Amino acid sequence: MRFTSERRLGDGVRERAFTIGEIPGILWTPECASPSAAAPLILLGHPPLGLHRMYPRLVARAQRAAADGFASATIELPGSDDRPRWPAVEQARADLRRTMTEGRRVGDEIVDALVLPLVERAVPEWRAALDALLSLPEITGPVGYSGGVISIGVRLAVVEPRVSAAVLFAGSFVPRAILGQARQVTVPLHVLLQWDDEGNDRQAALDLFDAFGSKEKTLHANMGGHTGVPKFAGEAAAGFFARHLK
Amino acid sequence: MRFTSERRLGDGVRERAFTIGEIPGILWTPECASPSAAAPLILLGHPPLGLHRMYPRLVARAQRAAADGFASATIELPGSDDRPRWPAVEQARADLRRTMTEGRRVGDEIVDALVLPLVERAVPEWRAALDALLSLPEITGPVGYSGGVISIGVRLAVVEPRVSAAVLFAGSFVPRAILGQARQVTVPLHVLLQWDDEGNDRQAALDLFDAFGSKEKTLHANMGGHTGVPKFAGEAAAGFFARHLK
Numbered sequence: 001m002r003f004t005s006e007r008r009l010g011d012g013v014r015e016r017a018f019t020i021g022e023i024p025g026i027l028w029t030p031e032c033a034s035p036s037a038a039a040p041l042i043l044l045g046h047p048p049l050g051l052h053r054m055y056p057r058l059v060a061r062a063q064r065a066a067a068d069g070f071a072s073a074t075i076e077l078p079g080s081d082d083r084p085r086w087p088a089v090e091q092a093r094a095d096l097r098r099t100m101t102e103g104r105r106v107g108d109e110i111v112d113a114l115v116l117p118l119v120e121r122a123v124p125e126w127r128a129a130l131d132a133l134l135s136l137p138e139i140t141g142p143v144g145y146s147g148g149v150i151s152i153g154v155r156l157a158v159v160e161p162r163v164s165a166a167v168l169f170a171g172s173f174v175p176r177a178i179l180g181q182a183r184q185v186t187v188p189l190h191v192l193l194q195w196d197d198e199g200n201d202r203q204a205a206l207d208l209f210d211a212f213g214s215k216e217k218t219l220h221a222n223m224g225g226h227t228g229v230p231k232f233a234g235e236a237a238a239g240f241f242a243r244h245l246k
Numbered sequence: 247m248r249f250t251s252e253r254r255l256g257d258g259v260r261e262r263a264f265t266i267g268e269i270p271g272i273l274w275t276p277e278c279a280s281p282s283a284a285a286p287l288i289l290l291g292h293p294p295l296g297l298h299r300m301y302p303r304l305v306a307r308a309q310r311a312a313a314d315g316f317a318s319a320t321i322e323l324p325g326s327d328d329r330p331r332w333p334a335v336e337q338a339r340a341d342l343r344r345t346m347t348e349g350r351r352v353g354d355e356i357v358d359a360l361v362l363p364l365v366e367r368a369v370p371e372w373r374a375a376l377d378a379l380l381s382l383p384e385i386t387g388p389v390g391y392s393g394g395v396i397s398i399g400v401r402l403a404v405v406e407p408r409v410s411a412a413v414l415f416a417g418s419f420v421p422r423a424i425l426g427q428a429r430q431v432t433v434p435l436h437v438l439l440q441w442d443d444e445g446n447d448r449q450a451a452l453d454l455f456d457a458f459g460s461k462e463k464t465l466h467a468n469m470g471g472h473t474g475v476p477k478f479a480g481e482a483a484a485g486f487f488a489r490h491l492k
Contacts, residue, residue, distance in 0.1 A: 195456070195465070206452070209467070210441070216476075219441070221455070221465035230462070232489060236482060243478065 001132035009059070013066045020132050023125055024051065024082060025075035028062035029138055032069075038140035039071040040245040041133055043126060043156075043163075045148020046074060047172070048089075048118065050081035061146070064234065068242050071139045075129045077149075078121045089117055096173075100199075111173040115151050119178065123155045130162060142245050146237070150208070151178040157185045165244035166190070167237045170205035171197055171226065182211035189217040190240040192233055197226040247378035255305070259312045266378050269371055270297065270328060271321035274308035275384055278315075284386035285317040286491040287379060289372060289402075289409075291394020292320060293418070294335075294364065296327035307392065310480065314488050317385045321375045323395075324367045335363055342419075346445075357419040361397050365424065369401045376408060388491050392483070396454070397424040403431045411490035412436070413483045416451035417443055417472065428457035435463040436486040438479055443472040 004024075005017045008031070016027045033039040042065050046054045051074065058074055065072040079086030092114040099106050126145075133139055142164040145153050153168045158181050166185075170193040189212055193205050209219050218240070222233050250270075251263045254277070262273045279285040288311050292300045297320065304320055311318040325332030338360040345352050372391075379385055388410040391399050399414045404427050412431075416439040435458055439451050455465050464486070468479050 195463075215469060217441075217469055218476075218479075219465065219467035221467075223461060223463055230464075232485070233464075235485075239478070239481075 001135075009063065011063060011066075013063055015059075015062075018132075020075070020125075020129055022083065023075050023129070025073060025129060026051065026058070026062075027071065027073040027133065028059070028066055029071040030066040030069060033071060033138040035137035038138055039069055040142055040144070041130075041139050042070050042072040042144040042146055042241060042245070043130070044072050044074040044146055045153055046077070047148060048077045048080050051076050052081055061234075064238050065241070068238055070144075070241065070245065071133075073129065073133050075125060077118065078125070079118075086117075089114065092117075106173060108176060112175045112177070115149070115173060115175050116177065118149060119151050119155050119175075122149075122152050123159065126152070126156055127160055130160065134162070144241050144245050146241070150174060154178050154182060154185060154208075157187055157189075163187060165241060167192065167240060169229075170194075170208065171200045173201070174204055174208055179208055179211060182208055183213040185212045186214050188240075188244050189214045190237055191217065191219045192229060192237065193219060193221040194224060194226055194229065195221045196223050199226055247381075255309065257309060257312075259309055261305075261308075264378075266321070266371075266375055268329065269321050269375070271319060271375060272297065272301075272304070272308075273317065273319040273379065274305070274312055275317045276312040276315060279317060279384040281383035284384055285315055286388055286390070287376075287385050288316050288318040288390040288392050288487060288491070289376070290318050290320040290392055291399055292323070293394060294323045294326050297322050298327055307480075310484050311487070314484055316390075316487065316491065317379075318392075319375065319379050321371060323364065324371070325364075332363075335360065338363075352419060354422060358421045358423070361395070361419060361421050362423060364395060365397050365401050365421075368395075368398050369405065372398070372402055373406055376406065380408070390487050390491050392487070396420060400424050400428060400431060400454075403433055403435075409433060411487060413438065413486060416440075416454065417446045419447070420450060420454055425454060425457060428454055429459040431458045432460050434486075434490050435460045436483055437463065437465045438475060438483065439465060439467040440470060440472055440475060441467045442469050445472055 001020050003016050003018045012031045014029045062072045079089050143162045144165045145163050146167040147169045150168050157166050165188045167190045247266050249262050249264050258277045260275045264271050308318045325335050389408045390411045391409050392413040393415045396414050403412050411434045413436045
């Protein structure tokens with residue numbers, strides 16, 4: 001892990017860009033975090049739109065996390081922004097767009113081709129990032145995972161024992177293989193669903209929520225469309241992490 | 247409205263029992279509430295189990311409301327506790343119990359016979375209570391309605407313009423006539439659903455949530471069974487009222 005730049009955000013948040021091998025990432029820590037007062041970590045997931053485009057939303061989540069005493073970090077997804085292009089996934093995304101534009105049902109094979117390779121590559125990368133981040137003296141467990149591609153969050157919650165609570169955003173297509181693993185998720189979950197999101201298969205999201213094996217799982221469904229998650233829903237997610245990571 | 251007893255609960259809450267005609271009720275106000283600092287009101291709905299049995303849960307909700315600066319009040323439902331028995335509804339309840347014990351599907355006619363008469367009688371009583379309560383100088387609008395028989399909450403939200411936000415508990419049978427009115431509900435809603443409540447028709451609850459006309463509506467689904475609403479869900483409902491009634 002190599003830090004490539006650093007700045008202060010002005011509200012007590014230290015922002016550091018880093019790379020792990022070829023993978024760029026960003027780390028935000030409360031300025032008060034130190035080896036003797038290490039901050040628990042929240043991994044900030046995001047959709048595969050690239051960190052540049054996602055930055056404003058990510059930094060807002062990081063600032064909220066820092067205000068609650070949490071460090072937070074994110075890494076670029078494979079195939080996005082400055083990382084090498086990934087023609088197979090681009091093809092799957094084009095297939096998805098065409099299918100939706102033509103008003104046809106999105107079949108399992110399109111969802112599998114789009115999501116499974118992303119999960120298979122991204123999850124080990126998030127775990128490697130976790131190794132590197134937790135080796136920093138000012139950062140400690142427990143670790144939370146928040147948002148982004150829900151299938152990545154599910155797989156990470158299944159395979160990574162250091163993740164002890166997760167906020168998941170229902171809203172992307174979920175392959176059957178991931179749905180089949182949902183029962184193995186046992187950490188406390190806070191699932192956000194935009195009820196009136198037309199690009200989202202609501203029933204699939206409810207089925208996935210039902211399938212999770214967690215004893216504590218909460219579904220928050222709100223209005224506001226795909227990107228219109230209300231402010232109070234963000235507050236509720238922050239409260240969930242405050243309950244579970246402290 | 248006639249006050250029949252009064253006591254202090256010790257944490258700055260004044261509790262007064264009252265009657266409106268034949269209907270008993272309880273009013274809780276923060277001690278700081280006064281004509282110059284009147285408290286907004288939350289009506290505390292409850293299932294038809296009688297105020298005596300419901301008192302511990304009601305007083306806990308009232309104390310939480312008072313801590314947030316709200317007055318709260320409840321009245322006895324027709325046919326419960328000290329009010330005259332209501333053989334028709336008792337019969338409908340016995341029919342429901344028998345149907346469920348025998349593992350048969352609960353038909354619309356049983357639900358209608360059980361719930362509609364209760365709605366028809368209770369809603370005007372809650373409105374009369376609202377008249378009386380809002381005439382007290384230490385109480386003011388806006389008014390919230392919270393919990394209890396969801397069909398009563400829905401009808402009240404449709405017909406009573408003074409109710410400006412509602413917390414509803416999904417978990418009782420909802421007649422088609424009430425479902426048909428859900429689109430007319432436009433106030434901000436916060437709906438609680440116990441996901442693993444076996445006595446609850448989850449799909450019916452989701453259909454009802456979907457049908458509400460409110461631009462701001464939130465569904466919070468949690469684990470814990472019928473009576474196991476987690477403490478943090480109560481906190482979230484309190485936060486909803488704090489946002490909307492202040």
